[in-house]
Amino acid sequence: DTEVTQTPKHLVMGMTNKKSLKCEQHMGHRAMYWYKQKAKKPPELMFVYSYEKLSINESVPSRFSPECPNSSLLNLHLHALQPEDSALYLCASSQEPGMSNQPQHFGDGTRLSIL
């Protein structure tokens, strides 16, 4: 069982829909990440939250909107997505921001399909 929980596991949405992805961890980690992963590719970093504040945005289109309501929860709000946004979206956490020697803990992801 993973310690980072992502819901839903699968999501199919049209290009005009609004939906949200949810990520939860109860390990007391203060850094949280969103990644996008296409098939047979490594994860691509989208956003980093440090102590509930957005610290890195890797030039992600505004149709993706992250939110960190508290230290355990991370959301990714989706609106007007494009077919090329279909991918596996992974959430990860690590103990402290800025500590390169700490591993990331990953959820199992949300498989997103855009019709």
Place this chain on the structure above:
Amino acid sequence: AQSVTQLDSHVSVSEGTPVLLRCNYSSSYSPSLFWYVQHPNKGLQLLLKYTSAATLVKGINGFEAEFKKSETSFHLTKPSAHMSDAAEYFCVVAERGGSYIPTFGRGTSLIVHP
């Protein structure tokens, strides 16, 4: 700047034979290095990590890796492959003193034949 190169996109072995997945890194600072495994439709799971302690690192499921600074390598090995080892493996580098954001290799797909 940091980068990581996984030299093989696919490695094919027979069950019971040794596994070698190769990784070379580049780093301007002292690196931390990680190997993660990803099974189909799953997230990434940490296999092992190097953070400047012992250069031979033992991980879960019988995997180990050796940090070789002179060769800038961090190859992953296992003495005997099991069918359940079939998965995608990622080598990851993160610099201490530089950007702490990890850089992922392209991944190596391990195929295990019965």
